Amino acid sequence: MLLLAIGAALSYDNPADTSIWVLVVPMLLLAVNLIAAIISNPRINRRGGLLVFHLGLLGIVLLAAIGRLSHMEGRVEIVTGSEFTRESLSDVRSGPLHNGALDQVRFVQGPFTVEYRARMMRGLTHSYVAIPDSEGGWRELVVGDDRPLLLEGYRFYTTFNKGFAPILSWIADDGRPVETGAVHMPSYPLFDFKQSNSWTPQGGEEIKFWLQLETGLTDKEAWVLDGRNATGTLVVNVAGERTELLPGQSVEMPGGTLRYEQLSTWMGYKLFYDPTLQWMFLTAFMTVVGLGVHFWRKLTTEPLGLDDKQQAKRRKIAQDSTAVSRAKTVQES
Amino acid sequence: MTELPWLYAGLLAYALATVVAMVGIGRLSSAVAATAPSLAAAGISESQRNNERLVLALMTAGVVLLVVTLADRWVRIGHGPFVNLFELLISQLFSLGLVYTIAYWRIPVLRTTAVVVLPLMWVLGVWVLALEPSDSVFPPTYHNPWLWAHVGFGKFFLAFSLIGTGLAGVILLRGRPFFRRLFSHLPNDVILDKLAWRFMLLALVFDSLMLIAGAVWAQDAWGRYWAWDALETSSFLNWLLLGAAIHARTTYKVPIRLGAILIISVFVFAFVTYFGTPFYSEAAHKGVI
Numbered sequence: 001m002l003l004l005a006i007g008a009a010l011s012y013d014n015p016a017d018t019s020i021w022v023l024v025v026p027m028l029l030l031a032v033n034l035i036a037a038i039i040s041n042p043r044i045n046r047r048g049g050l051l052v053f054h055l056g057l058l059g060i061v062l063l064a065a066i067g068r069l070s071h072m073e074g075r076v077e078i079v080t081g082s083e084f085t086r087e088s089l090s091d092v093r094s095g096p097l098h099n100g101a102l103d104q105v106r107f108v109q110g111p112f113t114v115e116y117r118a119r120m121m122r123g124l125t126h127s128y129v130a131i132p133d134s135e136g137g138w139r140e141l142v143v144g145d146d147r148p149l150l151l152e153g154y155r156f157y158t159t160f161n162k163g164f165a166p167i168l169s170w171i172a173d174d175g176r177p178v179e180t181g182a183v184h185m186p187s188y189p190l191f192d193f194k195q196s197n198s199w200t201p202q203g204g205e206e207i208k209f210w211l212q213l214e215t216g217l218t219d220k221e222a223w224v225l226d227g228r229n230a231t232g233t234l235v236v237n238v239a240g241e242r243t244e245l246l247p248g249q250s251v252e253m254p255g256g257t258l259r260y261e262q263l264s265t266w267m268g269y270k271l272f273y274d275p276t277l278q279w280m281f282l283t284a285f286m287t288v289v290g291l292g293v294h295f296w297r298k299l300t301t302e303p304l305g306l307d308d309k310q311q312a313k314r315r316k317i318a319q320d321s322t323a324v325s326r327a328k329t330v331q332e333s
Numbered sequence: 334m335t336e337l338p339w340l341y342a343g344l345l346a347y348a349l350a351t352v353v354a355m356v357g358i359g360r361l362s363s364a365v366a367a368t369a370p371s372l373a374a375a376g377i378s379e380s381q382r383n384n385e386r387l388v389l390a391l392m393t394a395g396v397v398l399l400v401v402t403l404a405d406r407w408v409r410i411g412h413g414p415f416v417n418l419f420e421l422l423i424s425q426l427f428s429l430g431l432v433y434t435i436a437y438w439r440i441p442v443l444r445t446t447a448v449v450v451l452p453l454m455w456v457l458g459v460w461v462l463a464l465e466p467s468d469s470v471f472p473p474t475y476h477n478p479w480l481w482a483h484v485g486f487g488k489f490f491l492a493f494s495l496i497g498t499g500l501a502g503v504i505l506l507r508g509r510p511f512f513r514r515l516f517s518h519l520p521n522d523v524i525l526d527k528l529a530w531r532f533m534l535l536a537l538v539f540d541s542l543m544l545i546a547g548a549v550w551a552q553d554a555w556g557r558y559w560a561w562d563a564l565e566t567s568s569f570l571n572w573l574l575l576g577a578a579i580h581a582r583t584t585y586k587v588p589i590r591l592g593a594i595l596i597i598s599v600f601v602f603a604f605v606t607y608f609g610t611p612f613y614s615e616a617a618h619k620g621v622i
């Protein structure tokens with residue numbers, strides 16, 4: 001237990017960098033100890049509630065281990081109107097035994113709204129997504145905050161990380177096919193003051209630009225962030241000259257033409273997969289029920305000795321014995 | 334801040350209850366000393382009964398006034414007392430007071446523990462007075478039914494540890510001659526110790542439930558059920574400590590006084606977890622997430 005406590009303290013706030021072994025080794029030792037105790041100790045294995053409790057503890061440790069081995073975590077940013085792809089995942093971490101059906105996960109990101117109160121306090125997020133239904137069509141769902149999108153056991157949680165994405169096309173002078181892409185601008189409204197980015201189309205030079213947004217943002221009163229009600233002017237520097245583009249407009253640049261197609265948005269999700277979740281909850285619940293049953297039995301069968309008569313008797317005995325000891329001290333002195 | 338007068342009145346009621354309880358115990362012990370053993374054996378005198386009734390009434394008044402405080406604030410700012418330390422402390426003062434008042438009423442042996450428990454509540458009371466009573470903002474992740482389970486179980490855990498600590502405190506204080514006389518009307522240490530550990534067993538059940546509810550909520554709110562943040566680590570260590578203490582007591586039959594020290598350590602650890610951890614952790618539980 002001491003080792004486990006030390007392991008837990010070491011993992012504090014830094015689970016990613018701390019070796020998992022500081023937890024695994026003490027947990028394993030504890031599990032072995034627990035198994036030994038369950039088998040050998042009739043005070044545990046003869047009493048139902050207590051047995052359930054200790055088996056439950058063992059179950060939790062085992063499930064946590066299985067969970068770590070088969071889990072997957074990651075992040076993904078999806079542009080409104082586009083479909084989730086496995087390739088767009090970043091910061092992916094998964095256990096060696098992870099074998100979920102991520103390839104079967106399909107959904108299309110729709111628009112989203114985020115409520116803000118005065119002083120820019122973020123409130124509820126509503127993110128609209130479409131998932132394939134059984135008839136070959138699409139079904140719309142709303143997720144956000146505490147409500148993840150749950151597909152094939154994978155959970156997608158909306159995050160505070162979301163923003164705007166101008167959709168840009170590059171029409172190259174040399175006749176290559178038109179290249180269109182969405183550029184994710186920094187998180188909004190967190191980085192309202194630096195909505196700048198750059199894009200290097202194939203065969204072209206790096207294009208630096210920034211976005212002037214009209215979103216209704218204010219820190220004085222409540223407002224709602226909704227990409228559908230926002231407009232954005234793209235500001236590009238061409239040969240040292242500032243050029244402003246509205247959606248649909250283009251500008252000639254060395255090597256080709258840049259066209260600002262439209263303003264879109266992106267939502268950042270956190271991905272989490274752990275097949276043991278439900279089992280973990282069930283086991284933990286049963287563990288506490290076991291503990292509860294055990295204590296209930298204990299409390300109802302073992303008297304405390306606190307009813308009036310017993311108390312009066314005890315008090316008398318206690319007093320007699322103090323009297324005796326007082327008498328003794330007197331004698332001794 | 335229309336709730337402040339109610340808060341002051343509630344704290345005042347608790348303070349009066351503390352004083353009355355102390356005076357009562359003092360009087361009782363001198364009565365026992367003067368007329369022992371006949372009166373003590375016959376039971377508690379009428380004046381002591383009145384004193385206990387007064388303590389009970391004052392504590393009930395305190396609880397009711399704190400309910401009004403919380404309700405008034407809730408209506409004014411539109412959400413419950415779950416966010417900043419000012420409202421968390423008032424909410425704990427209310428729930429600890431409620432559970433303790435019921436225990437005080439139903440389990441007469443516990444009444445003497447008022448001299449330990451009520452001053453401990455006063456640590457929270459003085460603290461709350463020192464805080465800025467600012468309004469809080471309800472985070473988006475708090476729109477979740479697990480909030481009630483998590484917070485509710487946590488409150489029972491702390492309240493049962495507090496009662497256990499009251500008994501443990503009485504057992505330890507009895508080691509000094511002054512208090513031995515003061516507490517001479519109580520049953521012996523063996524019984525107090527047994528009762529204290531029963532509350533600690535209950536505390537363990539509720540601590541486990543709080544951790545489970547917290548983990549389920551964390552999965553919903555933050556997309557992971559456990560990640561060793563400050564409060565998670567601290568509350569896990571707290572749970573281990575309580576489990577270890579219970580094992581020490583049942584398996585190794587630790588002496589009563591050492592057992593009492595263990596109970597108090599669990600409470601102190603819980604206190605630091607509840608009210609200390611939010612200070613050095615920017616993550617989780619603190620602020621809007």
Ligand code: HEM
Binds near residue numbers: 569
């Ligand atoms: C594994 C996860 C969790 C653990 C171990 C945990 C542990 C604790 C502990 C020890 C406390 C008492 C500290 C205090 O009152 O300040 C507490 C209180 C609280 N927790 Fe958690 N928690 C977890 C998850 C969550 C989540 C996900 C939320 C909300 C998003 C949450 C919200 C709260 C609130 C509002 C309180 C205040 C309760 C009160 O005293 O009124 N907890 N938690």
